[in-house]
Ligand SMILES: Nc1ncnc2c1ncn2[C@@H]1O[C@H](COP(=O)(O)OP(=O)(O)OP(=O)(O)O)[C@@H](O)[C@H]1O
């Protein structure tokens with residue numbers, strides 16, 4: 001669904017992502033674990049096309065490293081940025097509708113309010129008045145409005161209370177089953193990643209330093225990378 005080979009990203013003269021390679025399969029959820037400043041957001045922005053990258057990025061088998069963000073969205077990529085970034089003065093419904101623009105669809109997909117019932121109740125409210133957890137749900141709903149084949153979420157649990165984090169994990173698993181899509185999520189919260197991930201990659205100073213899938217995921221080992 002999505003793959004990178006020897007991906008490198010720099011800010012000016014300073015290289016921050018030092019040659020990352022990975023593949024994400026169909027209906028697979030991959031979690032990229034890493035402490036603050038290890039390069040998760042930089043990696044995501046380069047996958048979306050907001051930051052220029054060197055190396056290979058393919059989306060559904062097609063090379064996209066030189067494609068603009070809107071072209072990648074049209075090819076099935078959706079992105080929920082760190083800090084959610086909803087439009088505070090627009091209503092919930094208007095925010096979701098902004099996600100339709102990429103595909104030219106007019107109607108909000110019917111499953112979105114099934115996945116996020118709280119947004120149905122609040123659809124006429126200004127997004128700026130929602131709680132952090134509700135804004136995160138809204139940001140995901142907006143991303144799903146474009147009917148993506150792969151959903152990228154950058155630290156979705158940041159600043160969200162534990163009970164809502166559990167609910168968010170269930171929702172992500174529901175999304176994968178209902179939409180049959182792939183998910184790439186960056187995280188520092190191991191309990192959340194354990195709930196959703198088929199595979200975990202650990203990122204350290206711009207490199208992948210550890211990888212494990214399914215039963216082989218050793219939470220203790222990964223938590224050592226996150227706490228050093
Ligand atoms: N616009 C920028 N210009 C220069 N350096 C930057 C810029 N943005 C990030 N960096 C540097 O790149 C490195 C990776 O940052 P990045 O934001 O990708 O990390 P992160 O893993 O997302 O961290 P966090 O968990 O805090 O969100 C850091 O050393 C950071 O200081």
Ligand SMILES: [Mg+2]
Nearest residue numbers: 040041082155
């Ligand atoms: Mg970040």
